[in-house]
Each structure stands twice: as structure tokens, then as C-alpha cells.
Amino acid sequence: MIRSVVQGCGAYLPERIVTNEELAKKVETSDEWIRQRTGIRQRHIAADGEFTSHLALKASERALSHAGLKVADLDLIVLATATPDETFPATATKVQSALGMTRGAAFDVQAVCAGFVYSMAVADSMLKNGLASTALVIGAETFSRILDWSDRGTCVLFGDGAGAVVLKAETGAGHSADRGILANALHSDGREHDILYVDGGPSSTRTTGLLRMEGKEVFKHAVVNMAAVVGEVLEKAGLTPKDIDWLVPHQANKRIIDGTGRKLGLSPDQVVVTVDKHANTSAASIPLAIDTAAKDGRIKKGDLVLLEGIGGGLAWGASLVRW
16 A cells, blocks of 8 residues: 655744734734634734745745755645635746756645645545655645735734645555555535635636635634544544544634644643744644644654644545654
8 A cells, every 4th residue: 555654844934923912003902812812922924025935935945855855856746825826827836946846746726724634635645546756745825915904803813834744655554553644534615605715816806805704603613623524534544532642733723723622632732733823824834833843853753643624615624644
């Protein structure tokens, strides 16, 4: 059996940091209000002229270096983003060109905050089917470009950033103790479009819109759907919550993260939380958290790591990885 094994990871956050206190000078909010409801303390904002592809490139270079691999080893790039540089071509092709990768394929996946999990599943399928041998999976966003900075209910929640992992196809016995992606589960429900969306696009308005969200509804669906998809992916692998070493959730809101951890019966020490440092970076949040926990020594070889996320669509999913 072919398994997609994580070889390395990397991350990048823009230099500019915007604190809660700074935002409180622009909209009616406070550091205490934001921290109590979300756990967010600050967010990073891309500089003028700094695009999603630039963030993705820096995270990718760091992931390749961490993996000990060269660009010539790559034959697939899957980039998760809801904030591409252009309507087309895919932002992944800009990263491909900037890296100097001249073979294989590069394309974007759009599943908003669930985008990284979706992209992991897509890359995993392609590696297992022999369509590629080494994949760069990226989550990169410049959400600051689609925020209504007068809407205190949304502008305090998001930030910019990028993270990446390198996957390599390896032949294994196929047991749950073997390294690699063990199982994926993906879902969507378009009926819930109106609770989280951007009110514009080239086909409908010919302009880029701004993010609109019904926070309470998103929270309700997140808690329910995350618990269900986690159970599904564990069942596929023949494992239980007790087998999980680390939960790396989408970093949207600490209350959602804590709720998911409690439903799984995990200790808070088993849940990777980085939302306080960079806010909700959509498709970039999971790989940013992965990079933090892998580099500080928490996630180690052989650990069972559960990735899960939910975003606009609604779209949600989970991946179970033996590190």
C-alpha cells in the first residue's frame, strides 16, 4: 500500500502585527472583549504589494528545507486559498514558477477554512494513484483584503499567513501504526451558504466583495460537524479518540477548539492552539499550527495527529496522519 508521508513543514507570517488594542482605536471593541470570545490577541497583516503567492512561496521554501528536499523532487503543488492573487491563473502556478518547478502540476483548491484539509485529501489521492510522487500542500491567505474594517464582528477575527507541508509517496504495510495519511473525510452543505460568504465575484458582480458572517450560526455548525467528521475519520482508520496524540484544529475561535477537544475527551495539553498569535488565517491556520507544534518538539515521529476544519460553503473535513 502507498502512503503519503509527511516529510517536512514550513510557515510564514507577514511582518506587520496588529494588536487588539490597535483595532480598538478603529472600531468599537476592546482587547478583553476579543480575547474572551475568541482567544485572539493579535493578527499579522500582509504589506502593500505582498500577495498570497508571496506568503505561499516563503512557507514552501521553508517546508522544502525542513524536509531536506529540492524543488526538482516535486511533481505536484496543491494550494488551498480563498484569496488568490488573480481570478486566474491558479496562484499555485505562480508559486510553481517562483520556485523554479518545471514539471508536474500545480492548482488551487477553494474550500475556505477547510481548504487545507481538502488539499491534503486531494494530494493524498493523487500520490496513492501514482499521479505524483512528491507533493507540496500549501494553505495561504490574505484575508485582510476582503474584510470590512468597519464591521467589528468580523474584522477582529482574521489575519494573513501561509503554511505548507511536503508529502512523499512511500510503500508501507498499510497498518494504522505505519506513518502517513491514514484516512480522510470531506463534506459540504451548500444550503448554509448565507451564514459565511463573500458578497461579490467576477460572475455575479464583477468586483471582489467583502466577507459576511453570522457568527452564532457558524459556531453552532462547527461544533456539531467537527465532532461528526472526527468520528468518521477515526472509524475509517479503525481507531478511537483515545489513540489521538495531537489535535490540530482550524484556528478560528478558541471556544470552538476547546469544545471539540472536550467532545473527544482530550486533555487541553493535547490540543494545538495558535489562534492567539495569528487569528483566523482560513486555509493557512492548520499548517501554521502544524509548523509550530512540529518545530517546538510536541509533534514527534510516530504520533497520531488529527487535522480538522470547517469553513464557508459550508465545507468541512478531517485528516488523520501518523507523523
